[in-house]
Amino acid sequence: MSRLVVVSNRVTVPDKTGAAPAGGLAVALQAALEERGGIWMGWSGNSSGNEEPGPLEMQEHGAITYALTDLTDTDVEEYYHGFANRVLWPICHYRMDLAEYGRKEMAGYFRVNRFFAQKLAPLLKEDDIIWVHDYHLIPLAAELRQMGFKNKIGFFLHIPWPPADVLFTMPVHEQIMRGLSQYDLVGFQTDFDLDNFGGGLVREGIGERIDGGKKFSTFGRTFKGGAYSISIETEIFSKFAIKAEKNAMVRKARQSVEGKDLIIGVDRLDYSKGITQRIDAFEQFVATNPDHHNKVTYLQITPKSRSEVPEYEQMQRMVAEQAGRVNGAIGTVDWVPIRYINRSVPRPVLAGLYRLAKIGLVTPLRDGMNLVAKEYVAAQDPEDPGVLVLSRFAGAARELRGALLVNPYDIEGTAHAIARGLSMPLDERKQRWQMMMDHLLTYDINRWCDDFLKDLIED
Ligand SMILES: O=P(O)(O)OC[C@H]1O[C@H](O[C@H]2O[C@H](CO)[C@@H](O)[C@H](O)[C@H]2O)[C@H](O)[C@@H](O)[C@@H]1O
Numbered sequence: 001m002s003r004l005v006v007v008s009n010r011v012t013v014p015d016k017t018g019a020a021p022a023g024g025l026a027v028a029l030q031a032a033l034e035e036r037g038g039i040w041m042g043w044s045g046n047s048s049g050n051e052e053p054g055p056l057e058m059q060e061h062g063a064i065t066y067a068l069t070d071l072t073d074t075d076v077e078e079y080y081h082g083f084a085n086r087v088l089w090p091i092c093h094y095r096m097d098l099a100e101y102g103r104k105e106m107a108g109y110f111r112v113n114r115f116f117a118q119k120l121a122p123l124l125k126e127d128d129i130i131w132v133h134d135y136h137l138i139p140l141a142a143e144l145r146q147m148g149f150k151n152k153i154g155f156f157l158h159i160p161w162p163p164a165d166v167l168f169t170m171p172v173h174e175q176i177m178r179g180l181s182q183y184d185l186v187g188f189q190t191d192f193d194l195d196n197f198g199g200g201l202v203r204e205g206i207g208e209r210i211d212g213g214k215k216f217s218t219f220g221r222t223f224k225g226g227a228y229s230i231s232i233e234t235e236i237f238s239k240f241a242i243k244a245e246k247n248a249m250v251r252k253a254r255q256s257v258e259g260k261d262l263i264i265g266v267d268r269l270d271y272s273k274g275i276t277q278r279i280d281a282f283e284q285f286v287a288t289n290p291d292h293h294n295k296v297t298y299l300q301i302t303p304k305s306r307s308e309v310p311e312y313e314q315m316q317r318m319v320a321e322q323a324g325r326v327n328g329a330i331g332t333v334d335w336v337p338i339r340y341i342n343r344s345v346p347r348p349v350l351a352g353l354y355r356l357a358k359i360g361l362v363t364p365l366r367d368g369m370n371l372v373a374k375e376y377v378a379a380q381d382p383e384d385p386g387v388l389v390l391s392r393f394a395g396a397a398r399e400l401r402g403a404l405l406v407n408p409y410d411i412e413g414t415a416h417a418i419a420r421g422l423s424m425p426l427d428e429r430k431q432r433w434q435m436m437m438d439h440l441l442t443y444d445i446n447r448w449c450d451d452f453l454k455d456l457i458e459d
């Protein structure tokens with residue numbers, strides 16, 4: 001069997017506690033690679049300052065060999081904070097208003113991709129299967145092809161792919177699409193993203209979908225395209241949640257919400273996650289449902305993310321102020337309605353907190369998938385499951401049909417869904433949960449990985 005070589009910007013190297021950083025890509029790839037073994041190459045997360053980064057740092061952990069590189073300060077600034085997170089991220093999340101173009105950053109993005117290819121090349125064998133992940137590394141295949149590599153190379157985009165009119169606001173959109181054409185298979189989270197990609201090619205008059213929609217033909221190449229919804233280790237996560245009932249932190253949380261209904265939100269601090277709209281919706285729910293006063297606690301866990309990017313730094317202040325203002329306005333001497341935590345919580349603890357919560361509030365304005373939604377479902381007690389309130393704009397909404405789907409821009413609508421979730425009869429909760437859980441047991445992380453790799457390997 002061919003060896004699997006995974007490349008992504010973010011890599012999870014397990015620490016002594018086995019804890020992984022917050023962020024779905026790292027969590028999901030860790031699970032997928034543990035099952036199969038292989039090489040995982042990416043950024044160490046460290047900077048080498050102004051010095052050229054040294055050789056790759058190789059680490060073995062179980063079946064995975066990690067190959068990590070540092071980046072210079074300039075690389076981190078231009079490639080990661082700059083083009084990846086201030087151009088591609090906002091554009092792909094339909095936020096043209098937040099995109100900040102700069103030629104320096106674009107050049108840095110392409111330069112770092114060449115650097116990744118140069119670092120990766122000496123590790124590669126002729127029959128390796130290479131699987132590149134996410135928007136940071138779109139031009140990587142083109143660089144490898146230029147160096148003469150003929151290996152099968154697949155690409156999976158973890159974030160949404162926008163419609164043509166949004167994409168075309170990005171000055172280098174054609175170069176980015178050309179970069180994707182160098183892969184053998186390009187995978188998206190949902191059929192909507194796949195359709196948007198095909199639509200963009202047709203609108204620009206540079207390509208078409210062929211073979212019943214399974215392939216694209218553009219820039220002189222034919223390559224496969226497909227939708228593969230990323231998932232979680234459903235069974236394992238569900239067991240985590242049962243075990244977590246004994247966890248000290250979870251026990252304390254249970255005691256502290258005794259006699260109250262818990263609502264939980266878990267997101268990196270990111271404008272795409274709809275946190276401010278969600279707090280507005282919670283405030284609206286409390287204002288219009290006096291019978292729930294002093295009977296509900298909303299726990300929002302929000303680890304900091306990409307703080308060097310100005311939009312993220314601003315958000316940090318904004319959300320903290322908003323939570324404080326709402327607590328000041330609706331709280332009482334013995335009731336703090338919103339508990340806002342600005343730190344990362346380990347996943348085994350999260351599992352227990354999800355299980356305690358009557359409502360999982362997952363309301364991104366736009367999200368590639370959103371693994372938190374899937375984890376919330378997997379963590380529930382089958383005899384007394386909670387209700388998932390889910391944004392229709394999360395990739396997960398294409399699959400989790402038992403959720404209460406909301407439009408996160410509609411504050412009153414989301415407030416109404418919270419009220420409906422809290423009063424939903426047990427039979428309906430069970431029936432909705434079972435539908436979602438059955439789906440997640442079949443379509444788990446291994447299925448995602450198998451489906452993608454099968455399509456990549458097959459001619
Ligand atoms: O690496 P960071 O800059 O700290 O950001 C964390 C990750 O955020 C994004 O995650 C996406 O992937 C998830 C798994 O497929 C998906 O569920 C979610 O909707 C996406 O937002 C990003 O795409 C990753 O590259 C980052 O590592």
Ligand SMILES: O=c1ccn([C@@H]2O[C@H](COP(=O)(O)OP(=O)(O)O)[C@@H](O)[C@H]2O)c(=O)[nH]1
Pocket residue numbers: 020021022023024025027266267268301302303343344345346347350369370371372373375
């Ligand atoms: O304090 C936290 C917050 C989040 N997560 C994990 O980070 C991932 C977030 O993935 P998701 O797809 O929801 O969003 P992303 O952050 O990748 O955009 C999930 O596995 C969470 O369990 C975590 O471990 N600790």
